[in-house]
Amino acid sequence: MRGPLLRLVFVLGLPVVLVAVWWAASAGSKDVYWPPLRTIVETFPDVWTGERWRGDVLPSVLRLAAGYALAAVAGVALGTLVGSRRRVRAVCEPVLEFLRAVPPPVLVPVIMLFAGIGDTMKIVVIATGCVWPVLLNTVEGVRAVDPVMAETARSYGITGAARLRRVVLPSASPQIFAGLRQALSIGIILMVISEMFAASNGLGFTIVQFQRSFAIPGMWTGILLLGLLGFVLSVLFQLVERRVLGWYHGLRDASRRS
Template structure:
């Protein structure tokens, strides 16, 4: 068991280590002010991202991201379940959904600012408006793909309403729902940064732009590293949650492969 964990850890860390080594070798000794050596960036990192800056910039960004992501998850799963369950609702909503999905969320920032102001509400709405689509569409497809035989069996046994939704529809659609949640997480990080570049006073995106405008290039690169580390940590947490919630699904796939 320990050997398997070590081997898996080696596979996970191999590519990042190789990429960092290549970056270090390619940038070492570089005199371009916009492409500082990696050693300079790493030496600058602890001086820039102190505990105070983590509290004033990283924590607000994470809270905005989680708020927008949670809002998108609730709205996307609720609407997706309704749309996927009823053919008539799907026929009415599909043209509108396709139209709205085609509008890039960053384009809506000036419009959202008119109604939500320039505070945290605007940033949360921007994040939610982009994250909701992969969750919504994957939920619709997951609900539509529920086995009709299982639906008929549940109906014949009198399992209806919330009980059928809880014990049959959502568990059957959960693998596809989690696929949408995974896509939405990366979109949320991007929109978090973009929203903080507009009329913000804190946040990772705001800080990176301030470094760029003041030509503190190594400091700007440290902000990019923070974003990468944040994305990696959120991805790890998401995988842990997914494996716990979808343990039955991964076990079923593993047993199918063995057979």
């Protein structure tokens, strides 16, 4: 009982302190652009009604999920191929480094030319930015497979798809999940940016509309909602990671005790 309680204190301690500092620092604010946190909290339920959740929040989450899933599948597949084939890696590495250095927001106008201004554009933008941490971490994870383990699998005749499923991917999975974690935060950022370009709904679109109409408390509620969304997604990701990589965390905890 004491362990979970301490973890809860560590998780919630700093956010509670920061909210308390924000509340106290902004309590007497008369600045139009820096309203008191109390005003923002009171405005929140008036702004984010059921209709707005369905019309703005849900579409944003669905775009994020689609783009993130596309990036995860493509990143793991391409990363496994590049990481396991030396010649493929030698050919692709310069191109991958070049493309990785291009900031995804810069590609939004280009993607709009080919994908239009609908949901497809936004999903492609999210996938384009999220794929790189997944791909590069997968490459490094596949390259770091224990040679003894790989040779043992070869000796027992475990080759092809069986080797990939039982040796390569499990060994590379900690690195893959590290890339997926990085991609999640990038995906949220790109979700907002893509919705600021020629959009008619979504969190990014709504926040910009509040800013343009000088509904400053409403704009701050959107920013607050984005932070809460990122926190919830991070917690869900950690739960999935702990379940999938239970064996890895168990080995790491055991090594710390010894």
